Amino acid sequence: MPVRAILFLLLAGLIWQCNPGENSPEQLPNIILCMADDQGWGDMGYTGHPVIRTPHFDAMASEAIRFDHFYAAAPVCSPTRGSVMTGRHPNRFACFTWGRTIRPQEITIAEVLKEAGYVTGHFGKWHLGPVRTGSPFNPGENGFDRWFSAPNFFDNDPILSREGIAVKTKGESSMVIVEAAMDFIREQENSHRPYLAVIWFGSPHRPHRAIKEDREAYEGLDERLSNFYGEISGMDRAFGKLRSFLETLDSYDNTLLWYCSDNGGLPDVGTTGGRGHKGNIYEGGLRVPALLQWPARFKEHAIVKDPANTSDIFPTLLNITGIKSDPERPLDGISLLPVLNGKTETLHRTMGFWSYPAKGVPVPSATWMEELWEAQQHGNMVGDSARLRLQDPDMPSYPSDSLPGHAAWLDWPWKLHRIAGNGGTVEWELYNLDRDTMERINLVEKFPEMVSRMQQQLEAWQYSVVHSMNGADY
Secondary structure (H helix, E strand, C coil), rough: CHHHHHHHHHHHHHEEECCCCCCCCCCCCCCEEEEECCCCCCCCCCCCCCCCHHHHHHHHHCCCCCEEECCCCCCCHHHHHHHHHHHCCHHHHHCCCCCCCCCCCCCCHHHHHHCCCCEEEEEEEECCCCCCCCCCCCCCHHCCCEEEEEECCCCCCCEEEECCCCEEEEEEHHHHHHHHHHHHHHHHHHHCEEEEEECCCCCCCCCCCCCHHHHHHHHHCCHHHHHHHHHHHHHHHHHHHHHHHHHHCCCCHHHHEEEEEECCCCCCCCCCCCCCCCCCCHHHHEEEEEEEEEECCCCEEEEECCEEEEHHHHHHHHHHHHHEECCCCCCCCCHEEEEEEECCCCCCCCCCEEEEECCCCCCCCCHHHHHHHHHHHCCCCCHHHHHHHHCCCCCCCCCCCCCCEEEEEEEEEEEEEEEECHHCEEEEEECCCCCCCCCCCCCCCCCHHHHHHHHHHHHHHHHHHHHHHHHCCC
C-alpha cells in the first residue's frame, strides 16, 4: 500500500468523522467540480462582455445559482486548486504560487468523499504535482480512484496521464476532458454509486490556440483576441455538452454541478472584476465567475451577493454529505449551505488573502508528457525520475516573527490591504468595495478605528497560517 494511503487511513479516523445521517449511498448527491484556467470575472457573456459568446454558461447563470462576489483563494492557479482540495488557505501547506504542490499530510475532498463511499475521478489540469506513477503528489495519492490528468495547462490534442500511463488524444482540449469525464460518469451511473468528478479545464491559459470552429465567431478581430475568446467559447461548448448529457441521466436531479475559475483575468486580453489582474490580490486578481446547480435542492434561480471563496467548496460539500471535520484542524472556508438554502440573508464572514513571496516552479506540461510517452514506449513507465517530485518533501521552517508579502482582509464591504516592503516597512490601504470596486480611494486615514480592528484580525489570521506552514496541524 502506498505510504500516502497508509498515512490517510491513520489520519482519517482521527480527523474525519463520517456521519451521513439519513442519507444512504443512493441519496448522497453526485458532485461535479469544474474549473477554468485564467478566466476573469468579466470573461463571460452573462457578466456583460460585449464580444465573448458563452451561451451555455449564460443559460446556467439564468437558471441556477449565480455568485456575484466569488473569490479565488489565491491570484494564481496551483494555490487556488489546493484550496478547493482542502478547504484551507494554500499558504497553510506552503502552496504559495504556481507549480507548488499539496503536502502529503493534507486531507483532500477526494479522500474524504472516497471514505464516505464515493468513486472519485480527476480530469484535466492538475498542477498540484506530477501525474506520474510513484509520485507522492499525483492525483491517485490525493484520493482519486481514476484520473486522466495533465501536470499543468494543456492545449488541443493533448497527451494526458491515465493513472500514470501517457495517452495521446485528439480533439479540442476542453472537449477531450469532458468526454473522458462523461465516460466515468456513465460507469458510475450503471453501478449506482455516488461519484465525485473534478473537471479542470486548461483554457483559457496562454498560449491561446482556439480551433477554427471556435474562432469563426470572432472573425475580423485581432488574432490574439480571436484565439482567446475562441478558447472560452470552446470551453463553453464542452460545458454545454456536459450539462446536456447530465440531463439525460436518472441521477440528474441529485447531481451537484459547481463551476468557477482559478484566478482573476489576464492582462491585455481578459476582463477582470476590478483593479488589477491575475497575480495580485486586488479585486481583478481574485474575483471570478461561479455557478452552481443542484436541481433536487435548489429549484429556483438565485443570485448570491455574499462573498464566497474557493475554500468554501470543501466545507460546503462536507455539510451536504454529513461529514464532520475536526475543529482542531483549521479550515479557512465555511459552508455556504445556510445562504444557499435561504436560511440566512447574509453570511457575516471574513476572509484573508496572502501572496507570500516565493518563486514559482515551471511545469512545461506538453514537453514533460511527450517525454513520458516516449519513455513508456521503451518500457520506462516513470520517465525522468527527477520529475516525480517538484519540491522538497521535507517541511522547512518559516519565520514566525515576520509576515512578508501582500495580504488583505475582507470584511464586506471593507477590504484592508497590508503591503510589507523590504526592510520591514508596512503600508496599509482600506477600500469600500460596495462603492469602489476598482480600489482607487484609500480610506485608511478616514476610518482609523476600523483599520485598527481589521489589522488585528488580519495579522492574527496570518500568524495562524504561519503556525500551519510550520506543521502544527499535522
